[in-house]
Amino acid sequence: MSTMTFGRAINAGLRKALEDDPKVILLGEDIGKLGGVFRVTDGLQKDFGSHRVVDTPLAEAGIMGCAVGLAYRGYRPVVEIQFDGFIYPAFDQIVCQVAKLHYRTQGKVTMPITIRVPFGGGIGSPEHHSESPEAYFTHTSGLRVVAVSNPQDAYSMLRQAIASNDPVLYFEPKRRYHIKGEVTEHPEPGNGLALGSAQVVTRGGDITLVTYGPLVRTALDAATAAADDGVSVEVIDLRSLSPIDFDTVETSVRKTGRLVIAHEASQSGGLGAEIATTITERCFNYLEAPPVRITGFDIPYPPSKLESHHLPDLDRILDGVDRALGRQNSLSAWERDRDDH
Amino acid sequence: MSTMTFGRAINAGLRKALEDDPKVILLGEDIGKLGGVFRVTDGLQKDFGSHRVVDTPLAEAGIMGCAVGLAYRGYRPVVEIQFDGFIYPAFDQIVCQVAKLHYRTQGKVTMPITIRVPFGGGIGSPEHHSESPEAYFTHTSGLRVVAVSNPQDAYSMLRQAIASNDPVLYFEPKRRYHIKGEVTEHPEPGNGLALGSAQVVTRGGDITLVTYGPLVRTALDAATAAADDGVSVEVIDLRSLSPIDFDTVETSVRKTGRLVIAHEASQSGGLGAEIATTITERCFNYLEAPPVRITGFDIPYPPSKLESHHLPDLDRILDGVDRALGRQNSLSAWERDRDDH
Amino acid sequence: MLVDELSLSTGHDDLPDSEGDNFIQLIAPDGRRRENVEFDPWVLDVSDEQLASLYQDMVVIRRIDTEATYLQRQGELALWPPLLGQEAAQIGSGRALREDDFVFPSYRENGVAYCRGVNLGDIVRVWRGNAHSGWDPYELNMATPQVIIGAQSLHATGYAMGIKNDDSDAVALTYFGDGATSQGDVNEAMVFAASFQVPVIFFCQNNQWAISEPVGLQARVHISSRAPGFGIPSIRVDGNDVLAVLAATRMAMHRARTGGGPTFIEAVTYRMGPHTTADDPTRYRDKAEMDQWAAKDPISRLEALLKSRGVLTPELELSVTAKADAVAREMREACINMPAPAPMDVFSHVYSEPNLALDTQKENYARYLQSFAADHVEGTNQ
């Protein structure tokens, strides 16, 4: 066990995967000498060679299509998409090929491709550098989708993603790359943590707060703040976005009767809707209030000077907690007014 | 007013738009001499010339990117995507350009682009010809999304879509192209029907059934069948998928207390989740049962010999109605069993 | 010359010329053998017997095509994309391959699948609607039909990256049409192939049409001119001449096997039938054009050559016909007797690992299907 940053933990996971399996091959833009724009692949090309850590031409469809071909040939490609907003040129190859080939070929061809995507906002970047496109992929059958929130999961789930015979979208919360944590570098990828499981990160009895990726830390802060206010929040880090570990969420909501979901992605059609709906299906008689979503607005990601308004933060999450608890919140006055009419 | 097929109504709408506004320009693969693979653009190139009805090279990103450039120049491009499954190469241009340019330029540049997409299954086609990708676009801020279900709406809403200064994804239920209906060819695009409004197509008091596109007809059949069984179903044709006319759905659910949503797209992250969640938020105290989703499964679209199993049909919708009503349904036995434990 | 001035034609209607000396031709349309110092060496070993065997292949795949078209008309297939007219392009290239080479086709390469030894029923499985793919790609070393135009060109390139990493001398060959050359994917494939110098062959069957769009809408210069600008040598070959196609493909194969990197081949041919059985080509092309190409039929010219050499004996004709009949019969039988997929198959192979969420949907659907049986029983009991 050692202390390392988030970025370092991913680097360690990649290194281990490259060491363990000669079929693992990294593809991406600027991942070689530069070590990636976030330095996540730092030193890997030097140690494993440019045939294993491959700087590719600047074309995301090309990268993804070649990864498919490599997978056909028995390789396990790990693709880096430089920023969330640059995954769309590869969308066709992901949706029509990566996601469908196993189904198309009745299991004859596997697509053990890991697609690493630094995602989310909060780093003051220009357009297309702060997006949260996960819902496009969770709506795409044939893909697995995970989002990691801490160095240990970053390490372990990356190893599991690479070991998985299914394609995995692996979302890295870029604004958390610098946070540090203890990491045990398991010798084997499996090691207890299933790729599809959520994690209860703080226990609480009054309300369930579900989130993933960058907002897990925000949610923990919110739980602490709420505790000061006498509210006991159970925070669940979803970790796996497809499939979702609904059993864990259901167990919690049956206990608390109240649910808040937070994500940076836009609200309409975001993961919050799927979680709220499925939990309503499964816990209808236990819910004391409708699930509350605290999310990015239904707008393109705004200029960085305004991003703090778009991104759910501690206060907005607490406001949502108040709403779910039926306490005084930003909409109470308005709702009273409306109901009076 | 005259009787015409669905396909003919779209053709009439395109013709009127081409006549009324010299800035309207049609782009697509095989839309010229061939008149499109569904003959929807039949005769238009002959009458308006190959500079207005443009057969393009075979490249969807190219078509969409050129449409953006034409919009910059003041044109109102109407793009045909040959089949739903071929929209993904254009995804980047749609998500990063078409949807965002108005926001990016603070309103200086408008993107009055209409993207026509024949969508949905049920016609016995090979892979990629039967998809329902609407949720990718309803989760994309900056786009409007509509799905039409009958010749009159096909005509009127197409005119409105072309007249709109916002980009509109216009989904055409390809398996309904042959159905006939009365169509009034309004001289002006506006004419009462707002692009963003849902329509209650049958009134009923026991349960609300929300759907759109090809399943509207199936839902009407289901309502008729349910009526025989003493159940009064209110069918709502959503028509606008983004934004969704929640007021209409809310009014209905406040009355019925029960909601079933049906769509062909896969369940996880489909429109059903957004509708169920928002209606739960807005009608929590009126709901007698959790909203029920009857949708395609979380699988890639299956081979045509199996598509009838994937597509919600009358029986599956009725089963969902029974579930929402708490009547005997396919899961009752299992639920009883489960609850016994 | 610093400025590459091209003598561009002025409209889309004048298609790039597909006649005469601007491509490699070893057998003229009238069956005469034409000398070619550069390419003859690549087919020196082709004996009369082997020519006869290529002839048989072409007759057989034309028969497969005809039979499948019938099957579609009779409602046994949902759709069929004819290869009629493209027999030389498919057999000439398909027969140049080694077993360990890997093919990434579009949807039209059913003749190539035949070369790879596909079971005849497997050819039509997709078009009957029973499955999304007819065969195990690893059994034939050939991927199953790709519907997304051009996507497979990148798969071939990535596969070839793997070949190179493996230090193997196998080759990846991808087929696509003239229309596909407009897609970003095909162009990106050339970028990657050139950059990594991998053993991939881009085999473009320019059959003059992409559904209703003539090739001149996609490209105003020969399609073979595209690749050199990416640093990829290219060959323009008469795609209706099986010997020339064989020679060109062998040359490209050799280059790829010996570390010379990618090659682009444009095989100039013609789609004599409709785009698919759902298409009506009379809406967009005229009889004059079809007649012109009928005179260049790939099978008749080989027939003429074989006749002139005394190889095409009545016995050979008989045996070729018998073979074609047998193949057609076998395909028809396999097609008609193909077991329908089981309802619950819709859920199979979405993932290779367990997926709880999907399993729940599957179980619920099984309960739903059972509920009809149950209803019936309950009904009986009442």
Place this chain on the structure above:
Amino acid sequence: MLVDELSLSTGHDDLPDSEGDNFIQLIAPDGRRRENVEFDPWVLDVSDEQLASLYQDMVVIRRIDTEATYLQRQGELALWPPLLGQEAAQIGSGRALREDDFVFPSYRENGVAYCRGVNLGDIVRVWRGNAHSGWDPYELNMATPQVIIGAQSLHATGYAMGIKNDDSDAVALTYFGDGATSQGDVNEAMVFAASFQVPVIFFCQNNQWAISEPVGLQARVHISSRAPGFGIPSIRVDGNDVLAVLAATRMAMHRARTGGGPTFIEAVTYRMGPHTTADDPTRYRDKAEMDQWAAKDPISRLEALLKSRGVLTPELELSVTAKADAVAREMREACINMPAPAPMDVFSHVYSEPNLALDTQKENYARYLQSFAADHVEGTNQ
């Protein structure tokens, strides 16, 4: 020759040569004027005075670049993509444009924006994070920075389709980098531009690098070789020679205006600075290379030419410096005093027409912001 054999280099490291006679050069690195029968006619009208004005432009935009880099270091800008080294490419092409031509840039063409008459504060608005675009595209006839690599090339092509439909003789010009040539979009843009023969110019600033990737990774032959294979004539020009760039762009403009269709220009230049202020180029390129290119600096060579002609007087130097100072000052002031956007602006202009769903979110967020004020009041009342 039917087979286009290319003498390919064998590794990525040997970049395509950017020296000598394989591009158009009118001013040598040492400032000597080189004769060129083909291109001299295009700049015959350029007087010493106009040369001096081009010189001033280049000095000014270098100064804009330096100032913006400072502003970034001082925390006034979030990021800045330097154009250092690319002044000749941007001024030579930017000054060839007519007012009614339309420019579709990448993110690096701030020098071109200057040519189009942009307000200086508007240049940095995006990089300060205040907005996604700094100016009204229709005021400058120039789109705002495009971040998605290559996407703008299609917009220019579509815009040019519009120009052609309008029977106008305006031209659309799009800028992109060497890296961008690998993207499908740029290649598809060439397909469409060639097919429709529209008045668009593809202006590629080959600055040798795409972040850390050398141009040899994207292309193993000259980038200018690509376009002819699409049926588009191309020109390879010394991008550090403002006169040659002007000549080449004018020639392409003329072709476009007179119905000759698209042209591709590769301007061979060098990104002397980092990719952006967030980049650390020492990780991937060495001093030797930088020194080599420093000797080809676009400004010093023009300085030398002007000196040799006696144009670069101390007075001129003074006035150019004064101009650069004034511009830098104005930009700095505008930057620092730029009003921050208002919180509720996040909701503005998502749609051009009313959108109920979004309006609700907006109203609720306004209530949320108010609730803090309300909390405060309530707190006071307690």
